[in-house]
Amino acid sequence: MSDGLLAELRRRPVLWDGAMGTEIFARGVAFASSFDELSCSRPELVLDVHRRYVEAGAELLESNTFGANRFRLLEHELETRVAEINRAGVELARIAAGESRRKLRVAGSIGPLGVRLAPLGRVQPAEARDAFREQAAALVEAGVDLLVLETFSDLNEIAEAIRAAREVAPRVPICAMMTFTEDGVTPLGDPPELVARTLAGLGADAIGANCSVGPARLLPVVERLVHHAGERPVAVKPNAGLPERAGARLIYPATPEYFADYALRFVQAGARLIGGCCGATPAHVRAMRVALDEARAGKSSVRRAPARTATGQPGPRSATARAQSLDAATDALSHPATRLQEKLLRGEFVAAVEVDPPRGHSASRLIEAARELGRAGVDVVNVADTPMARMRMSAWALAHLIQREAGVETVLHFPTRGRNLLRLHADLLAAHALGVRNVFVVMGDPPAIGDYPQAADHRDVAPAALLRMIKQGFNAGHDLAGNSIGGPTGFYVGAAINLGARDVEREVRLLGRKLAAGADFLLTQPVFDAAPARRFLDAFRERSGEILPPIIAGVLPLASRRNAEFLHNEVPGIDVPEAVLARMRGAADERREGIAIAREAVVALRPLVQGVYVMPMLGRFDAAIEVIETVCPPRR
Numbered sequence: 290m291s292d293g294l295l296a297e298l299r300r301r302p303v304l305w306d307g308a309m310g311t312e313i314f315a316r317g318v319a320f321a322s323s324f325d326e327l328s329c330s331r332p333e334l335v336l337d338v339h340r341r342y343v344e345a346g347a348e349l350l351e352s353n354t355f356g357a358n359r360f361r362l363l364e365h366e367l368e369t370r371v372a373e374i375n376r377a378g379v380e381l382a383r384i385a386a387g388e389s390r391r392k393l394r395v396a397g398s399i400g401p402l403g404v405r406l407a408p409l410g411r412v413q414p415a416e417a418r419d420a421f422r423e424q425a426a427a428l429v430e431a432g433v434d435l436l437v438l439e440t441f442s443d444l445n446e447i448a449e450a451i452r453a454a455r456e457v458a459p460r461v462p463i464c465a466m467m468t469f470t471e472d473g474v475t476p477l478g479d480p481p482e483l484v485a486r487t488l489a490g491l492g493a494d495a496i497g498a499n500c501s502v503g504p505a506r507l508l509p510v511v512e513r514l515v516h517h518a519g520e521r522p523v524a525v526k527p528n529a530g531l532p533e534r535a536g537a538r539l540i541y542p543a544t545p546e547y548f549a550d551y552a553l554r555f556v557q558a559g560a561r562l563i564g565g566c567c568g569a570t571p572a573h574v575r576a577m578r579v580a581l582d583e584a585r586a587g588k589s590s591v592r593r594a595p596a597r598t599a600t601g602q603p604g605p606r607s608a609t610a611r612a613q614s615l616d617a618a619t620d621a622l623s624h625p626a627t628r629l630q631e632k633l634l635r636g637e638f639v640a641a642v643e644v645d646p647p648r649g650h651s652a653s654r655l656i657e658a659a660r661e662l663g664r665a666g667v668d669v670v671n672v673a674d675t676p677m678a679r680m681r682m683s684a685w686a687l688a689h690l691i692q693r694e695a696g697v698e699t700v701l702h703f704p705t706r707g708r709n710l711l712r713l714h715a716d717l718l719a720a721h722a723l724g725v726r727n728v729f730v731v732m733g734d735p736p737a738i739g740d741y742p743q744a745a746d747h748r749d750v751a752p753a754a755l756l757r758m759i760k761q762g763f764n765a766g767h768d769l770a771g772n773s774i775g776g777p778t779g780f781y782v783g784a785a786i787n788l789g790a791r792d793v794e795r796e797v798r799l800l801g802r803k804l805a806a807g808a809d810f811l812l813t814q815p816v817f818d819a820a821p822a823r824r825f826l827d828a829f830r831e832r833s834g835e836i837l838p839p840i841i842a843g844v845l846p847l848a849s850r851r852n853a854e855f856l857h858n859e860v861p862g863i864d865v866p867e868a869v870l871a872r873m874r875g876a877a878d879e880r881r882e883g884i885a886i887a888r889e890a891v892v893a894l895r896p897l898v899q900g901v902y903v904m905p906m907l908g909r910f911d912a913a914i915e916v917i918e919t920v921c922p923p924r925r
Contacts, residue, residue, distance in 0.1 A: 294394065294435070294462065298522050298561040304552075304581060305349045305396075305526060305564025306342035307574045311541075313338065313353075323365040325357040328377035335378070339385030345571040346578030348393055349564070350386055351437060352378035355400040358424045360412075364403075372427040379431035396437040396464070397428030399450060405661045406446050407911035409654065414449050421453035435462040439526070440500045440566075442468055442476040442657075444487050451491045464524055464562065465493035468501040469510050470653075476501075478651035481510050485517035497524030500566040503531065503543050504551035508558060515559035522561040527551070529568030541568025545576035552577040553584055624779025627726045628698045629669050633810060633839040639900030640921045641700065641841060642913045643671040644691075646682040652690050658910045659695035665914040666921030667697065669727065671812075671902060674702040685716060689723035700783065701725050703755075704733025710749045714768055717759065721778045729783040729812055730755050753802040756782055760807030784808035786840065788822035789864055796825070797832050810838050812902055814862050815845035817869045817886065819893035826897060841900035844890050846916055847883030848906040850874050884915050891919045 297303060313324050316334055328335050335353045342350060354375045359368045367374065379397060386393035402420055404412045425436060436454050441447040447465055454463050465488045467475050474480050479487075481498075488496040496518055498510050504527040515523045529541035529548065548565060555563050563581075565573050632639050642662050644655050659670050670691055674684035688699040701720055708716065720728070730752045750758065758769050759780050766777040784803040790796035803811075816822055822842070829837070847853045847865075850873040857865035869886055876882035883906075891901050901920060905913040 301585060302556050302561050302563055302581060303348050304346060304574065304578055305524075305562060306339075306345075306347040306351060307565035307569035307571065308529075308567050309335075309338060309351065309353050309355070309398075311568055311570065312341070323356070323362065323367060325354055325362070325374050325378065326365065326367055326370070328353050328381055329370075329374060332377065332381055336381045336385060339382055340388070341571040342574055343385050343389050343393065345575040346582075347564070347574050348391070349396055349562070350382045350393060351396045351398040352382045352428065352431075352433065353398070354378040354424070354428065355398045355439070356403065358399070358402055359420050360402040360404050361400075371423050372430075375424055375427035376431045379428060379433055383432065394434040395432075396435050397425070397431070397433035399424055399428070399436060399438050399454075400440050401442070401446055405657065406443060406449070408905075408907075408909045409443070409658045409911075410661045411665070411911040411914045413911075414445070417446060418449040418453045421450040422457055425450075425454040426457040429458040429461055433461065435464060435494075437464045437466065438493075439464075439466040440468050441466070444475070444477070444479055444484065447488070448491055451488070451493055455492060462494040463492070464495040464497060465491070466497040466499045466524060466526070469498050469507065471502055471506050473506070473510055473513075474651065474653070476653055477657060478653035481513035482517050485514050489517075489519060489521060493521070495522040495524055495562060497526070497560075497562065499524070499526035500528055503527050503529065504548065504554070508551065508554055511555055511560050512558045523559060524562035524564075525555050525560045526564040526566040526569075528566050529570075529573060532568060543568065543573075545570075545572045548573040549576040549580035552580050556581070556584065624726070624777075627779075627781050629700065629727050630781045630809070632668060633899060636899070638895070638920060639668050639839075639841055640666055640917045641669045641671050641900060641902040642667050642910070642917065643673055643902065643904045644687070645673050645676050645908075646684055646687045648679075648681060650682065652682065652687050655687065656691055656694045658908075659691045659697045662910060662914065662917075663695060663697040666917055667913075668900075668921075669698045669700050670695075671700045671729065672702060674704050674733065675707075685720040685723065685725055688720070688725045692724055698727065699725060700727040700729050702729045702731055704731050705748045705750055705752055705755050706733035708748065710769065713750070713755065713758070717763060717778075717780075718774065721763075721780065726779055727781050727783070728759065729785075730759070730808075731785050752784060753799075753806045756784060756803055756806035756808055760809075781809050782807065783810045783812050783841075786811040786813050787862070788813050788816055788825050788840075788842070789818075790825060793825060793828050794832075797829055800829065801833060801835070804835060804838070808838055811840045813840065813843045813898075815843045815856075815904060816894060817845075817890055818866050819890065819897065822894065822897055839899040840897070841902045842890075842894045842898040843902045843904060844887050844894070844916060845904045846887040846906065846909070846912040847873055847879075848909065848912075849879040849883070850876070852906055853883070880909075880912070884912050887912075887916045888919045891916060895920065 310324055339350055357374045359371055362368045382395045386395055406412050406417050438450045467484050498507050507527045511525050529543035532541050552563050672684045672688040675681050685701055688701045691699050732752055759782050762769055763778040767773055787796050853865050853870055853873045856863045903913040903916050
């Protein structure tokens with residue numbers, strides 16, 4: 290950071306301005322508009338906001354450029370005007386600063402791109418850095434005193450932003466700020482300690498927290514950031530509480546007096562740059578100005594203001610099934626059909642992607658990944674249960690969180706291995722109570738190959754028996770012993786099918802038992818070649834004459850040659866054809882070749898099945914999205 294500002298921060302805290310978007314919205318501009326472009330089309334409106342913050346006592350003004358990057362501007366067909374909009378935003382802030390008799394500084398505001406970076410999304414790091422470089426260059430050219438990277442939730446994304454800013458302006462100070470949830474971690478689950486160490490390691494001149502929550506929730510975050518920031522100043526810009534909706538307006542509950550009290554608390558905690566984010570108005574800034582000035586003059590002390598509780602918060606997004614009539618099959622159900630059931634009954638093609646539960650207790654990253662998958666056209670997210678017998682979070686807990694937080698329906702993998710009858714009953718009832726209706730019954734991986742090989746490998750029922758228990762027992766309102774469970778459940782149940790089975794006779798017999806038990810749909814192991822699948826389906830029809838329920842074929846984008854060879858040689862049930870192995874060995878770009886093979890498999894399988902089920906390796910959801918786009922258009 291510049292010597293002048295560093296010296297000033299050693300003497301006293303510096304007061305930032307408040308929210309730009311809140312003030313623009315209060316002036317009648319619709320949320321759907323590009324607030325950044327208003328610096329060009331309605332400069333007097335933006336300039337008026339800056340002037341009010343100057344009058345309130347702010348010493349640092351942020352340019353109206355938070356979303357002025359090519360990705361966010363693309364939503365308004367303004368992506369070719371990045372430099373123009375950023376220059377205009379800085380010019381207006383400079384005008385307001387120059388009209389003051391006090392010495393004011395201007396910060397160039399850079400927000401997230403509005404798209405997810407790989408592996409959660411499909412935008413590659415190099416693309417992100419290029420977009421940040423474009424915006425930072427325009428801001429620096431316009432003459433900002435520092436660059437503020439704010440409201441980031443992804444450490445990987447803010448890392449690219451810092452690197453880009455350093456490339457175009459090695460001497461311009463950078464303040465890097467992440468957003469935190471009520472739990473004191475970023476939306477992707479990173480704690481303040483990791484954020485502080487990472488941002489400091491990337492060379493940010495100041496670090497901080499802004500947005501999302503109010504002052505009380507950010508105070509402990511600031512304390513932890515200060516503890517791990519070293520000599521770097523810590524910045525904080527909380528929201529004015531959680532918003533309430535009153536008609537067409539958003540009301541933030543935190544009063545200016547409340548903000549003033551917390552401004553002093555932030556100073557006491559060690560913060561040196563203090564302002565407000567969403568909901569913070571010139572009145573909030575003025576109250577903080579008075580409190581800081583009085584504290585500097587020795588006329589006030591930190592006092593505890595009564596906490597305000599925001600009411601009217603929106604409830605969790607529901608992933609319950611749409612209540613609509615399909616046909617006689619769904620009319621007879623005791624529960625509404627799931628979205629998966631609706632699509633399959635209509636004969637529509639389904640896209641699914643598998644996720645593995647986290648090893649720890651935070652599911653934030655996977656919830657974000659599920660949101661991105663939903664935007665990309667994925668119909669359901671399959672949640673694996675202790676894959677490869679590795680210790681993981683409960684699958685039905687993650688399925689519930691994804692449905693509630695991301696609004697994407699799930700298919701819960703439900704292995705019989707490791708569960709006695711009591712656990713089977715308890716876990717199924719818990720899943721149903723949490724709104725998880727799609728269940729994939731499977732044997733499961735043996736503990737001997739996992740983290741705890743000494744764990745018991747007990748099971749009371751085989752997959753076909755559990756299918757029967759659910760379809761003919763739970764869905765009829767009673768348990769295996771015939772006792773009432775208070776009413777029928779509404780599970781939609783899938784079973785496994787091996788389209789590449791070497792022992793066709795055995796697989797036909799096993800499949801017959803699952804169909805007799807009532808399997809609603811079938812999921813396959815990864816399929817790399819459609820020819821064996823076609824031969825198996827022909828053989829099944831010849832031997833049984835039965836009509837199969839909808840099949841969702843597994844597709845696995847191979848990550849590398851070593852990955853392909855490992856799967857082929859060490860993972861039971863996966864058979865990678867020699868032709869595929871040869872392609873991976875000879876590929877110049879192994880990852881791209883793996884995606885190409887998967888896309889080709891989807892095209893070849895489509896006439897044979899009613900859906901695809903992508904199993905991304907190493908958490909590469911961007912690869913899954915590329916494969917899904919072969920058959921499904923994105924929903925953005």
